[in-house]
Amino acid sequence: MAHAHAIPDGRTERALIYGLALLVGLLSILPLGRLLLEGFAPGGNPSLTAATTTLSADITWRATRNSIETALGGTLIAVLVGGTVAIIVSLTDIRARNAFVFLFVLPLMIPPQITALAWLQVVGPASPMLKMLGLAPPLGTRNPLYSREGIILLLGIQYAPLVFLTLRAGLRSLPRELIEAGLSAGARRLTVLRTIVLPLMTPPLVAGIALAFVSCVGNFGIPAFLGIPGRYPVLTTLIYQRLSGLGPGVLGEVAILSVLIGAIAMSGILLQDFMLRRADYRITTTSIAARPFELRRWRLPVEIGLWTLSLLVVVLPLAGLIITSLVTAYGVPLNAKTATLANYAYVLFDYAAAKRAFVNSFALSAGAALIIVVVAVPLAYFLVWRRSRLLRFLNIAAELPYALPGVVLAIASILIFLKPIPLLGFSIYNTVWIIFFAYVARFLVLGLRPVVSGYHQLDRALEEAAQVAGAGLLRRMVTIILPLVAPAAAAGALLIFLTAFNELTVSALLWSSGAETLGVVVFSLEQGGDSTYASALAVLTLIVTFALMLSTLLLAKRLPQGVLPWRD
Amino acid sequence: MARLTIDRLTKRFGDYKALDAVSLDVRDGEFIAILGPSGCGKTTLLRLVAGFDRAEEGTIAIGDRVVSSPEAHTPPEDRRIGIVFQSYALWPHMSVAENVGYSLRVAGVAAPERERRVREALELVGLASFAERRPAMLSGGQRQRVALARCLVASPSLVLLDEPLANLDVHLRASMEDEFHDFHARTGTTMFYITHDQAEAMALADRIAVMDRGQLMQLATPSELYREPANEMVAGFIGNGLIVPGEVRDANAGRAMARVFGVDVPVRCRPDQKLAAAAKLCLRSRDLVLAPPGPGTIPCRVRRSVYQGGYSRVEIAPEAMPDLTLEVHQPEGDPVNSGDAVGVRIAGGWVIPDAGPAAA
Ligand SMILES: Nc1ncnc2c1ncn2[C@@H]1O[C@H](COP(=O)(O)OP(=O)(O)OP(=O)(O)O)[C@@H](O)[C@H]1O
Ligand SMILES: [Mg+2]
Numbered sequence: 004m005a006h007a008h009a010i011p012d013g014r015t016e017r018a019l020i021y022g023l024a025l026l027v028g029l030l031s032i033l034p035l036g037r038l039l040l041e042g043f044a045p046g047g048n049p050s051l052t053a054a055t056t057t058l059s060a061d062i063t064w065r066a067t068r069n070s071i072e073t074a075l076g077g078t079l080i081a082v083l084v085g086g087t088v089a090i091i092v093s094l095t096d097i098r099a100r101n102a103f104v105f106l107f108v109l110p111l112m113i114p115p116q117i118t119a120l121a122w123l124q125v126v127g128p129a130s131p132m133l134k135m136l137g138l139a140p141p142l143g144t145r146n147p148l149y150s151r152e153g154i155i156l157l158l159g160i161q162y163a164p165l166v167f168l169t170l171r172a173g174l175r176s177l178p179r180e181l182i183e184a185g186l187s188a189g190a191r192r193l194t195v196l197r198t199i200v201l202p203l204m205t206p207p208l209v210a211g212i213a214l215a216f217v218s219c220v221g222n223f224g225i226p227a228f229l230g231i232p233g234r235y236p237v238l239t240t241l242i243y244q245r246l247s248g249l250g251p252g253v254l255g256e257v258a259i260l261s262v263l264i265g266a267i268a269m270s271g272i273l274l275q276d277f278m279l280r281r282a283d284y285r286i287t288t289t290s291i292a293a294r295p296f297e298l299r300r301w302r303l304p305v306e307i308g309l310w311t312l313s314l315l316v317v318v319l320p321l322a323g324l325i326i327t328s329l330v331t332a333y334g335v336p337l338n339a340k341t342a343t344l345a346n347y348a349y350v351l352f353d354y355a356a357a358k359r360a361f362v363n364s365f366a367l368s369a370g371a372a373l374i375i376v377v378v379a380v381p382l383a384y385f386l387v388w389r390r391s392r393l394l395r396f397l398n399i400a401a402e403l404p405y406a407l408p409g410v411v412l413a414i415a416s417i418l419i420f421l422k423p424i425p426l427l428g429f430s431i432y433n434t435v436w437i438i439f440f441a442y443v444a445r446f447l448v449l450g451l452r453p454v455v456s457g458y459h460q461l462d463r464a465l466e467e468a469a470q471v472a473g474a475g476l477l478r479r480m481v482t483i484i485l486p487l488v489a490p491a492a493a494a495g496a497l498l499i500f501l502t503a504f505n506e507l508t509v510s511a512l513l514w515s516s517g518a519e520t521l522g523v524v525v526f527s528l529e530q531g532g533d534s535t536y537a538s539a540l541a542v543l544t545l546i547v548t549f550a551l552m553l554s555t556l557l558l559a560k561r562l563p564q565g566v567l568p569w570r571d
Numbered sequence: 572m573a574r575l576t577i578d579r580l581t582k583r584f585g586d587y588k589a590l591d592a593v594s595l596d597v598r599d600g601e602f603i604a605i606l607g608p609s610g611c612g613k614t615t616l617l618r619l620v621a622g623f624d625r626a627e628e629g630t631i632a633i634g635d636r637v638v639s640s641p642e643a644h645t646p647p648e649d650r651r652i653g654i655v656f657q658s659y660a661l662w663p664h665m666s667v668a669e670n671v672g673y674s675l676r677v678a679g680v681a682a683p684e685r686e687r688r689v690r691e692a693l694e695l696v697g698l699a700s701f702a703e704r705r706p707a708m709l710s711g712g713q714r715q716r717v718a719l720a721r722c723l724v725a726s727p728s729l730v731l732l733d734e735p736l737a738n739l740d741v742h743l744r745a746s747m748e749d750e751f752h753d754f755h756a757r758t759g760t761t762m763f764y765i766t767h768d769q770a771e772a773m774a775l776a777d778r779i780a781v782m783d784r785g786q787l788m789q790l791a792t793p794s795e796l797y798r799e800p801a802n803e804m805v806a807g808f809i810g811n812g813l814i815v816p817g818e819v820r821d822a823n824a825g826r827a828m829a830r831v832f833g834v835d836v837p838v839r840c841r842p843d844q845k846l847a848a849a850a851k852l853c854l855r856s857r858d859l860v861l862a863p864p865g866p867g868t869i870p871c872r873v874r875r876s877v878y879q880g881g882y883s884r885v886e887i888a889p890e891a892m893p894d895l896t897l898e899v900h901q902p903e904g905d906p907v908n909s910g911d912a913v914g915v916r917i918a919g920g921w922v923i924p925d926a927g928p929a930a931a
Contacts, residue, residue: 462658462660464657465660465662467623467647468660468662468721469662469673469677470647470648471648471650471652471654471722472648472674472721472725473649473651473674474648474673474674475648478677482673483662487662487663
């Protein structure tokens with residue numbers, strides 16, 4: 004018998020896996036490792052001097068306490084609002100569910116800094132909206148949002164959709180027999196809710212709480228717009244102010260602060276991970292949703308309540324933002340005489356930084372989306388269809404830069420790229436490329452997750468059939484797999500684009516003159532007191548965002564369920 | 572076309588042996604069915620033959636090429652086999668013709684030649700006019716035929732089929748069964764056909780390999796399996812054989828006299844069957860006849876009688892062994908009731924050669 008010609012089993016495969024491992028390592032392990040090194044062994048020598056100095060400073064503890072306070076408060080509001088809405092939407096027979104969900108999760112796609120900017124236009128003595136309605140408080144009154152409570156309120160509004168989505172996914176996979184068994188045992192609907200539904204929903208609820216907490220801790224946009232003027236520092240804004248005020252000289256100190264905020268977030272991540280592991284709630288498309296509870300005469304009041312709520316938290320601030328963007332000067336009421344499009348004309352045509360920012364943000368987001376999809380398709384292939392310890396590790400590694408607060412990755416990127424890149428000899432610090440690196444690292448998982456769920460819904464036999472037809476790995480990837488996961492990959496790319504296009508946290512720390520992003524320009528306009536320009540620019544970015552979101556509804560049918568948060 | 576030689580193949584999942592030293596020799600052009608209860612390792616065996624998984628021990632050779640051994644493993648793409656999957660696995664983004672022509676395109680066959688062969692393959696399964704359709708627009712049976720055409724177009728040396736009819740309704744099954752049969756007769760391809768449906772296996776296969784718990788129980792022609800099961804598992808699994816204890820008293824050239832519950836019964840046996848005090852016999856329902864209790868009959872009690880249309884299926888238990896259930900078919904017009912004492916006459920049977928798995 005002739006022996007099998009010794010084809011080294013899957014040489015391409017191994018090369019590909021190691022290539023991907025290297026890439027994920029560069030994007031995730033290297034930055035985080037570098038940050039830890041800086042924190043505990045600056046310059047390579049183990050030393051806790053920097054750590055102890057920073058950690059014993061008064062301001063560190065004030066900011067930490069403020070961070071935790073606002074995060075807890077924001078989480079509480081997010082859970083109350085998001086949880087209640089999730090239960091009502093999932094379990095009752097309210098009408099126009101899809102439209103409501105779209106509206107309710109919208110704040111998730113509105114960047115925090117724009118949320119903050121918009122709310123600032125709604126309240127406060129100079130609010131053109133209140134002036135228009137004749138409700139503005141006397142000038143000189145402090146804007147009530149410039150406070151701890153303001154930050155908490157807006158964090159809660161920002162992340163209520165996050166809790167909503169986690170809980171909704173869990174409620175959807177709740178087998179309806181469990182509810183029906185409770186009802187047929189004679190329990191009232193509220194009793195079933197209390198004794199059956201809620202206990203079963205503990206894991207997704209706790210996961211949602213943890214996720215909201217981590218997001219609140221890492222949020223920069225809201226405390227930057229509200230806390231900096233209100234002299235209420237949190238860790239993210241403290242890092243920003245130190246770095247932008249004193250320059251790279253304080254890198255050692257902000258590295259410690261980043262490790263600190265990373266550690267706080269990590270406790271939330273671990274809790275969430277633990278809860279999600281306990282409850283296997285992959286969304287199964289086959290499971291039939293429970294028959295909704297009929298609200299009967301309560302239906303209309305409940306519907307009115309829900310829509311009022313979402314009009315309050317979504318439409319009201321957007322209206323405030325639009326009104327401010329249309330007046331000649333901040334503090335002027337909107338009427339026939341003051342209405343103008345000059346603010347739009349200015350940010351579109353006259354203000355060089357805004358024009359650059361449009362180009363930069365667009366190119367950065369599109370470029371990151373493209374690169375990430377190219378990496379995610381083969382990476383998800385191995386994650387889903389091959390199993391090994393290396394791959395499990397890669398999966399976690401890919402999650403980290405997104406799970407941890409954005410400032411952590413930003414500081415780590417500065418540490419890596421402050422000096423010229425070894426061997427290559429040039430530096431990308433103070434260029435747009437450092438932002439690009441950070442975007443690819445941070446948003447990798449946003450592209451990876453939809454593709455992974457795309458693979459989960461593919462019949463593996465489709466690939467095996469190509470394999471027995473003689474097609475090698477790369478050919479299968481291109482001719483069979485790519486076309487089949489393309490819709491999921493497109494969804495991922497879109498999610499990345501939208502998130503990056505509206506991003507502020509990372510670019511606020513990494514931008515330089517000529518390498519501004521839209522988020523940075525809105526931020527600096529507002530800081531300079533140019534609220535009307537800031538609002539106009541914010542409205543423009545929102546128009547792009549909403550247009551892209553709506554366009555996805557067209558290809559919605561071809562997407563795996565649960566990859567686009569705003570699609571119910 | 573090629574023979575398939577599987578030698579002492581063992582596959583473990585953790586410490587569970589999904590395949591335990593399975594040896595099997597499929598002749599060139601043979602249609603072989605792998606039959607066994609759910610979870611016995613049929614799919615595992617097929618995936619090893621296809622090369623999707625690797626075995627810890629044993630070898631697989633297709634033709635005279637060893638494709639799997641502990642040292643070397645030929646990947647599926649280089650095995651030149653065809654597979655029909657239970658789910659068909661047609662690529663939804665390609666037309667029927669593109670699906671069928673894929674392996675030729677991979678092999679770099681020029682377009683005119685490729686089109687000719689795709690047309691031929693589609694004609695063979697009677698779908699020539701469907702070439703431009705998408706798989707989503709075909710019926711279940713048509714998809715099945717496209718899958719068949721796709722795996723045949725490259726003239727594979729060996730075709731593997733994993734329960735290809737399991738997803739079809741009863742009527743379609745019967746007609747697809749005929750098609751597989753005709754197809755095999757026409758092309759003479761070696762077929763390795765997995766099923767858990769005995770009737771399907773009997774109708775199609777030249778030989779059937781019965782598996783149980785990862786082991787090969789018997790490899791034989793359908794009639795041999797039915798008439799001469801090698802062990803208790805096969806006897807009970809194929810055609811619901813009844814197994815009773817007996818004493819082989821006198822065996823000679825394939826005929827024996829056995830004593831069953833005190834009655835002498837003429838039975839068939841292996842030519843080399845030895846006398847045995849504690850043997851097992853395989854009986855078929857049609858070998859049993861109910862009679863009034865009396866000499867020459869085995870005293871039994873009726874458990875229950877189920878009318879089946881034209882006859883009743885009567886479950887009885889020998890008085891000497893009340894835990895054992897025998898089934899008799901009782902013609903209409905001669906009813907018995909549960910609790911009745913009856914006698915049973917045994918017209919024939921088969922002496923099960925041994926208790927362990929047969930050497931294939
Ligand atoms: N990847 C795997 N990991 C662990 N155990 C497995 C795996 N694949 C199969 N098994 C186990 O091996 C045994 C044989 O499985 P196999 O799929 O070969 O059965 P089968 O004969 O094809 O059954 P069926 O008729 O139900 O398709 C089963 O007990 C199964 O649970
Ligand atoms: Mg199987």
